[in-house]
Amino acid sequence: MAGRASSKTSESSDKVSVICRALRRAIIEQALEPGAKLPEDALGERFGVSRTIARHALGQLAAEGLVELRRNRIAVVATPSWQEARDAFDIRIELERLVVRQLAGKLSKSQIAELNAHVDAEDRARGGTDAVSIRLATEFHILLAHMTNSPILVRYVSEVAYRCCLTLSLYSRPHSTECAINEHRAIIAALARGDEAKVMELMHHHLDSVATRALVAPAPQRGRDLLDILAPYADEVTSDRVVKLPKVARRG
Amino acid sequence: MAGRASSKTSESSDKVSVICRALRRAIIEQALEPGAKLPEDALGERFGVSRTIARHALGQLAAEGLVELRRNRIAVVATPSWQEARDAFDIRIELERLVVRQLAGKLSKSQIAELNAHVDAEDRARGGTDAVSIRLATEFHILLAHMTNSPILVRYVSEVAYRCCLTLSLYSRPHSTECAINEHRAIIAALARGDEAKVMELMHHHLDSVATRALVAPAPQRGRDLLDILAPYADEVTSDRVVKLPKVARRG
DNA sequence: GGGCCCCAAACTGCATGCAATTGGAGCGAT
DNA sequence: ATCGCTCCAATTGCATGCAGTTTGGGGCCC
Incomplete structure (x- = not known):
């Protein structure tokens, strides 16, 4: 497999x-x-x-x-800004809700077994480094996406998951992976039961909690680019070399 | 602008x-x-x-x-299969619901004006070729995405919209653009009112109707790749040169 | 006439070479 | 010491060249 x-x-x-x-x-x-x-x-x-x-x-x-x-x-x-990280998670939530919606009640026994085996691997890796745990957790989601057999969905989920992975390394505090693993198990169970509404809610909550737990501080600005920080101020500078920003609504 | x-x-x-x-x-x-x-x-x-x-x-x-x-x-x-086209639209629906959710009630007057101007342009182009109408309709959605000021969202919406655009040229019957234009106006109105639930529903219905109207026949197979068509039959062929398909659940 | 093989043309996969740009070390002036 | 200038090594942007693969069509045999 x-x-x-x-x-x-x-x-x-x-x-x-x-x-x-x-x-x-x-x-x-x-x-x-x-x-x-x-x-x-x-x-x-x-x-x-x-x-x-x-x-x-x-x-x-x-x-x-x-x-x-x-x-x-x-x-x-890439060094995504905090806002970009949040945006990525928002998109990811919608995409992965779609994944589990399509998958609920449609998985074969062997697929369920494969998912469980993956989570077992996550469990075993708990003692290892954070990097490996994060990678395995990410791959669980990508594995799910693969099971939809929709190449487009696989591509987008993979991409956005990798981006989220990247942001975790920027903004995350040393987070516990245990609850994530439990949530993975709960998602598998709900998928197997075919409880579409429940599994969508589980996935939503799972990703949202990862996001809010990880993206805590709005501005750690560790390696942040000065250019990003100063961008809002550039409007007042009168020079044609300044990067022009399109005026847009920044949602709350 | x-x-x-x-x-x-x-x-x-x-x-x-x-x-x-x-x-x-x-x-x-x-x-x-x-x-x-x-x-x-x-x-x-x-x-x-x-x-x-x-x-x-x-x-x-x-x-x-x-x-x-x-x-x-x-x-x-690219020559997307019918299923891929449907998948693209499903993803697009979720992404664009997210767009209007973020935008509802957050648009400035000038942005509303810009959107209206674009739809006016769509209206004027009704006499022209289908290709131009489709392009303009697509650009309306991309314009919306831009207003979220989320580069990631812009990228994904653009990509998936282009893909849908591509599939329309494959599977679409000569469809009327009028209702689409009206729906665009309705969406703008709901956005201006800040009616989040309504605008999400409108966008959902809008895209879904375009999809179902366009992707009518499951198999017009005009320029379709023989390989795709024959893929399901390849299982019975006993040769190691046959492309192996991973066994997966194909949702209804 | 129809099927098969073979070969040349067409095309891709990749490396290398050259011009243009960058950024940072060195150095002198303030 | 800090700032500003100059210059050179490091690096990118792009074109070209060569080798290997695919294509498709002519000739040959049946």
């Missing part, structure tokens, strides 16, 4: 994809912290490919929001 | 992005039909860049699901 085939679009199993996967994993396991530099040369050398390939991989990851690409500058691991 | 700045991630305003935008537009306006071939050489020559750049652009569009990349084969405009 391992090795689910990737969708025909993107991830063509060539060298670019290999590097993408490696970097993605390094990022979500926090081996590469937000803000870490990713020079094309270094990547190419490390993975034994040319700069062209490394560059292409960075482009893909940028499209996923995991790295930031600035013209003529070294690419860096 | 035009020229909303693109997010710092992806769309770096270099040559690759230019080509991406051009192709994206060509695809959603059906100048390039699903299945159309996109050789790197031809693209490069057409846009006055090298194959490297054209290739990179194709990679980005593949990540968005607008083109399909097969190893050692010419890239083609």
